[in-house]
Amino acid sequence: MTSVIEIVEHAPAVGVALPDAVGRALAAAGVLEAAPDPYAPGRWSLRAGSKVGAVAVGVPGADETFTVRIIPKTPITRLFFLLGYSLDPKGPWRDGEVEVAEHRDLLPALAHAVERQVDQALRRGLLQGYRATEESALVVRGRVREAEQIRRRFGATLPVEVTYDEFTTDIAENRLLRAAVERLLRLPGVPRDVRRRLLHQRARLADVAVVVRGQPLPDWRLTRLNARYHTALSLARVVLENASAEHACGGLRIDGFLFDMNKLFEDFVTVALRETLTGSGRAARLQDAHYLDEAAAVRMRPDFVLYGADGAPAAVVDAKYKAEKRGGFPEADLYQMLAYCTALGLPEGHLVYAKGNASYDAHRVRHAGILIHQHALDLDQQPAGLLADIAAVARHMVPDLRV
Structure with missing residues (x-):
């Protein structure tokens, strides 16, 4: 018997009846947030984060499988x-x-x-192609592996250790x-x-x-x-x-497919910005390593750094696919971007979110003069509109850009 549980990504927690072993396995595997209900034994509170997809948990000794489907908000x-x-x-x-x-x-x-x-x-x-093959054979084909022949055959003539290129579908x-x-x-x-x-x-x-x-x-x-x-x-x-998830937790086997929307959004934003800025005379690097402190002890990896013709950093971007707080964007992201701008010597930084409660905003940091832009991409629109919004972000970064 299979029980199917459907949960929406980043939606409020739902209470479901689950064996304790299944609930613990889901939590241990990082599939979602799972906690037992202290007031109702046998029930668990499940809340999905940014991972979407489906996993199945089989119960040992019982003909029962629990399938959890996490539905993305994005079409x-x-x-x-x-x-x-x-x-x-x-x-x-x-x-x-x-x-x-x-x-x-x-x-x-x-x-x-x-x-x-x-x-x-x-x-x-x-498709067929050549693949290097090494084997023991009764006839010489290709090239004799002399060292291997001596090591394995001790002077015997046959079989012969050979290597050759085989034209194959494998x-x-x-x-x-x-x-x-x-x-x-x-x-x-x-x-x-x-x-x-x-x-x-x-x-x-x-x-x-x-x-x-x-x-x-x-x-x-x-x-x-x-x-x-x-x-x-x-x-x-x-x-x-x-996105493969395959674990054995507490004697239970979890098998499924989970895709992290955080990484998907980050990859899209950085690749799309790189494509938009191609031909601008500037170089873009993704996940480029820098250091916050002079002793190079604290490493940081901004999602996207744009370099000018002189090789110096010209712009920095961080992509954030996550639920926004009720009043707008999280302050912690501003602190992180402030650190990036300070370490890279930049007067401006850019945070790019998936659109939710807030739209474009900007903050100038007191006593530092650094301006932090907060952009929001509407993922529900058609690809052309989405790429147009990426181009608008790029123009904030490079005002003379023509796209």
């Missing part, structure tokens, strides 16, 4: 635009080629998008696609029709080796030959790296 189509643009600003996301509108929840939409992109990538057949790109398909097939909440299509894609990739869980993912780089795989590979990495 799914807009969420996928943010995700896709941060992965590849030149990709198909802006034009709506990655279709997810029929799905309300993140995981079904992601599984659908991955399957469609894998199908499109494999439409002309599996290459990094196909391994990543298969690993993503396998991972999605294990996750809760994938619709039946999407699961059926994923099984078909797995059959097409049957001759490709399975990536062993826990091992590093195969490296690949974009080339002219694998260009048709690019979008599918970008989504595969999202599945395999950015």
